Amino acid sequence: MNTRIYVLKFPKEVIDQPIISNLVKKYDLEFNILKATILLQQEGVMVLEFLGHKANVKKGIAYLNEMGVTVKSMAGNIHRDDEKCYQCGACTGICPTGALSLHRPDMAVLFDEAKCTACGLCVPVCPARAMEVSLNGNVDLAA
Structure with a gap:
């Protein structure tokens, strides 16, 4: 889907x-x-x-x-700056598709770009400002 x-x-x-x-x-x-x-x-x-x-x-x-x-x-690309991200997990609670999730037991924040719809909800909740969204212009029918 x-x-x-x-x-x-x-x-x-x-x-x-x-x-x-x-x-x-x-x-x-x-x-x-x-x-x-x-x-x-x-x-x-x-x-x-x-x-x-x-x-x-x-x-x-x-x-x-x-x-x-x-x-x-509206979808584009979400990018996580791994240098800025300190793995707090704040983004995992807001992500509607499960693209951002916690890996247990080490509590690492995983980012599955294939599940990401670039809704951008993770961007404002990230205290480290590690999440960034870039929007596309016209729809690409090949996408």
Whole structure:
């Protein structure tokens, strides 16, 4: 399963279309709405976290583009500066995907980049400021 966060901008011409429900029905995607501003006769903006198989996410994004929706990836890369990190574990309690975890019995903080969605929740809770996020621009369909 693939999890990514995207910013969707809807042109006012498609605001009344069932675009998001089609992502569920046609492309078998699950989503969490993280933020939304949708008003009639105005451009709409949504921040969604998609969960689904990589191929379905690609197809869903292609569908959104066909509908005139601009899609940008919020996900980028999370980097941990191992020089700064003093293994306190504060980040492990906030990480929603389990990308940051404690290894017992030595209590080392492990970072599994494959599980990371670059949500950035770990960045502000890190007292050492060892976690950094870099955002991508446009969505990369190959990702």
